[in-house]
Amino acid sequence: MPDLAAIVIHCRDPYLLAPFWSAVTGMPVAEADRVKLAEGTLAPAEAVLLRDPHGRRPDLWISPADTLPAPGRIHLDLVGDAEERAAVLEAGATVVRELPRWTVLADPEGNEFCLLPPNEAHTASPPGH
Structure with missing residues (x-):
């Protein structure tokens, strides 16, 4: 591969x-x-x-890029604890929604990404989460 x-x-x-x-x-x-x-x-x-x-x-x-597709250009899943979550928010992220197993955040241009707690890092998540 x-x-x-x-x-x-x-x-x-x-x-x-x-x-x-x-x-x-x-x-x-x-x-x-x-x-x-x-x-x-x-x-x-x-x-x-x-x-x-x-x-x-x-x-x-x-x-x-001259044109950007909606709703976003990327989707990353990051793993972090409460301290790292605070640092991500301090850097300029905003909370989009809280889900039972992770949080959906957005960067300053609105690209959504997920922050999973360390115990969820290797748990498969559904497509398009």
């Missing part, structure tokens, strides 16, 4: 979403992209790379 190399999040504003997803995942923005974000010098269609410094997780690209 092929390995998962990267996840791409299409967005309107990489200056908004790259720092958000960096904070939420703990994956730093690649140095060259960090400088461009700080200086405001990203090219119009230029994506921002977040990379796990330990190489254990796939790369995460924050990529601007």
Whole structure:
């Protein structure tokens, strides 16, 4: 089977979403992209790379797009405890709905993602949850 190399999040504003997803995942923005974000010098269609410094997780690209499909461009399932949930909310996420086994959140552009408690991490969830 092929390995998962990267996840791409299409967005309107990489200056908004790259720092958000960096904070939420703990994956730093690649140095060259960090400088461009700080200086405001990203090219119009230029994506921002977040990379796990330990190489254990796939790369995460924050990529601007002219048109964005509804209701979202991604759906990630993250695992985190109450402290990590608080940090995700502090980074700018909002609660969309609470479900019995996980919480549906949205990033600053409205992309929904789920936060599962550690004991639900390997429990299969229904499609489209």
